[in-house]
Amino acid sequence: MFEIIAEPNRRAILSLLVSSQQSVGEIERQLRMAQPTVSKHLRVLRDAGFVESTVDAQRRLYRLKPEPFQEVDAWLAPFRRFWSAHVDALERHLDIMEKKKGKEKTTRPRPRT
Amino acid sequence: MFEIIAEPNRRAILSLLVSSQQSVGEIERQLRMAQPTVSKHLRVLRDAGFVESTVDAQRRLYRLKPEPFQEVDAWLAPFRRFWSAHVDALERHLDIMEKKKGKEKTTRPRPRT
DNA sequence: CTTCTATATCCCTTGACAGGTATATGCTCA
DNA sequence: TGAGCATATACCTGTCAAGGGATATAGAAG
Numbered sequence: 001m002f003e004i005i006a007e008p009n010r011r012a013i014l015s016l017l018v019s020s021q022q023s024v025g026e027i028e029r030q031l032r033m034a035q036p037t038v039s040k041h042l043r044v045l046r047d048a049g050f051v052e053s054t055v056d057a058q059r060r061l062y063r064l065k066p067e068p069f070q071e072v073d074a075w076l077a078p079f080r081r082f083w084s085a086h087v088d089a090l091e092r093h094l095d096i097m098e099k100k101k102g103k104e105k106t107t108r109p110r111p112r113t
Numbered sequence: 114m115f116e117i118i119a120e121p122n123r124r125a126i127l128s129l130l131v132s133s134q135q136s137v138g139e140i141e142r143q144l145r146m147a148q149p150t151v152s153k154h155l156r157v158l159r160d161a162g163f164v165e166s167t168v169d170a171q172r173r174l175y176r177l178k179p180e181p182f183q184e185v186d187a188w189l190a191p192f193r194r195f196w197s198a199h200v201d202a203l204e205r206h207l208d209i210m211e212k213k214k215g216k217e218k219t220t221r222p223r224p225r226t
Numbered sequence: 227c228t229t230c231t232a233t234a235t236c237c238c239t240t241g242a243c244a245g246g247t248a249t250a251t252g253c254t255c256a
Numbered sequence: 257t258g259a260g261c262a263t264a265t266a267c268c269t270g271t272c273a274a275g276g277g278a279t280a281t282a283g284a285a286g
Contacts (some may be wrong), residue, residue: 005115076186078128161246171233
């Protein structure tokens with residue numbers, strides 16, 4: 001399951017689908033990917049249960065399915081317990097993240113994906 | 114970062130390290146992996162910041178670092194919002210079904226958001 | 227110093243997978 | 257029915273990462 005989300009283009013597709021369902025063509029245009037590439041990634045995502053599709057005339061509308069994300073979350077659980085014992089480290093990390101973002105405005109930046 | 118945890122042996126190593134720090138040899142024995150394999154995976158994990166090591170005589174003790182896990186968690190956040198809406202809807206639906214059957218509604222713990 | 231133990235690295239082979247191009251499939255509408 | 261659009265698939269090729277085996281490094285012990 002992790003191999004699925006290891007691919008950057010697939011993560012981009014998933015991020016797109018968070019807001020709403022999209023057709024293949026819409027994904028293709030927004031992500032500037034070739035159509036076969038999009039279709040192939042969607043195939044992988046569908047086989048892995050990350051998305052499902054419905055037919056709308058000649059189009060296919062893809063939307064997210066929650067289960068695999070829950071599995072990722074479940075895998076993360078033991079480590080979450082671990083890191084919550086390291087709140088100090090968390091705060092240091094966030095400080096570093098803030099400093100890295102020094103170029104950006106203090107108003108909420110748009111998510112870049 | 115996802116490529117790192119996409120590898121099953123690496124996930125096994127990380128799971129081992131949740132309980133406590135381990136030497137390379139201990140990991141090698143518990144997971145029945147060849148020593149160079151363990152060392153190479155640990156190298157990858159260390160470079161990606163998932164683990165760190167300290168020297169103990171000829172041994173190296175590896176332990177988890179929290180930051181990359183937090184990043185995974187951060188990536189998951191938008192999807193978590195998405196799927197918790199789904200689960201809530203499902204529960205409401207099930208509640209309705211229960212009531213239609215005239216049965217008592219058994220209170221269930223809410224999933225953590 | 228020599229040897230033993232623990233770990234890291236090097237080299238090589240192999241397999242998986244991603245992208246590109248061409249083509250197939252399927253639906254719509256004139 | 258045929259043209260045209262939207263999507264899926266087949267085939268090819270290059271890249272990259274994992275595992276195996278040999279070897280290098282470094283500390284410990286005698």
